Amino acid sequence: MKSIRIAIDGPASSGKSTVAKILAHNLGYTYLDTGAMYRSATYLALKNNLQIDDVQGILKALSDNPISFGRAKDGSQTVFVGQTEVTRAIRDNDVTANVSHIAAIPEIREELVEQQRRIAKDGAIIMDGRDIGTVVLPDAELKIFLIASVEERAQRRFKENQERGIATDFETLKKEIAERDYKDSHREVSPLKPASDAITFDTTGVDIDGVVAFIQEKAEKMIDMD
Numbered sequence: 001m002k003s004i005r006i007a008i009d010g011p012a013s014s015g016k017s018t019v020a021k022i023l024a025h026n027l028g029y030t031y032l033d034t035g036a037m038y039r040s041a042t043y044l045a046l047k048n049n050l051q052i053d054d055v056q057g058i059l060k061a062l063s064d065n066p067i068s069f070g071r072a073k074d075g076s077q078t079v080f081v082g083q084t085e086v087t088r089a090i091r092d093n094d095v096t097a098n099v100s101h102i103a104a105i106p107e108i109r110e111e112l113v114e115q116q117r118r119i120a121k122d123g124a125i126i127m128d129g130r131d132i133g134t135v136v137l138p139d140a141e142l143k144i145f146l147i148a149s150v151e152e153r154a155q156r157r158f159k160e161n162q163e164r165g166i167a168t169d170f171e172t173l174k175k176e177i178a179e180r181d182y183k184d185s186h187r188e189v190s191p192l193k194p195a196s197d198a199i200t201f202d203t204t205g206v207d208i209d210g211v212v213a214f215i216q217e218k219a220e221k222m223i224d225m226d
Contacts, residue, residue, distance in 0.1 A: 007132035009143070011180070104187040
């Protein structure tokens with residue numbers, strides 16, 4: 001058996017984080033939530049009243065408050081900036097509305113990508129985001145690109161927000177997701193797009209178990225290879 005690196009990319013609310021977490025558990029792999037890292041950087045910028053173009057200020061905030069991950073009693077992942085847990089805070093609407101802008105800053109991406117590569121170098125890791133297969137881990141053994149309709153992704157995010165007690169208007173959510181798709185796919189730095197050797201899978205109408213089974217079958221074949 002060999003350890004592989006699995007890159008799962010896709011637009012907002014395509015199910016990649018949920019699927020990656022389940023796969024990591026099933027395979028005994030480490031899950032690295034790259035989206036949480038960019039959200040944490042955005043949270044720090046907002047918390048410190050930093051302008052989006054204050055790159056050095058944001059980098060200093062990241063240096064002073066390093067991002068780390070923990071595990072709650074129920075086994076779910078927790079996120080920290082410095083000593084502060086921000087697991088819920090980084091999912092707030094203000095962070096969601098600004099994360100694409102922060103994620104498009106070359107210097108911020110460069111810093112976080114280096115952190116991600118260091119963590120992934122030994123394999124046995126699943127990473128999800130928007131440019132994992134194209135930029136962060138271009139040599140990952142398995143690359144998956146998940147897509148789904150805007151309507152379905154908005155429904156998923158709406159349900160998720162309701163469960164977390166976050167007030168959200170469904171139509172506004174649809175508009176925000178469509179706008180983020182455009183921003184992410186048209187940004188100059190690391191635009192959202194499938195790697196040339198990625199497997200694209202449309203999850204519209206497919207439940208989480210079905211998506212997990214699809215990817216896990218391909219992963220296990222690679223892991224079992226001599």
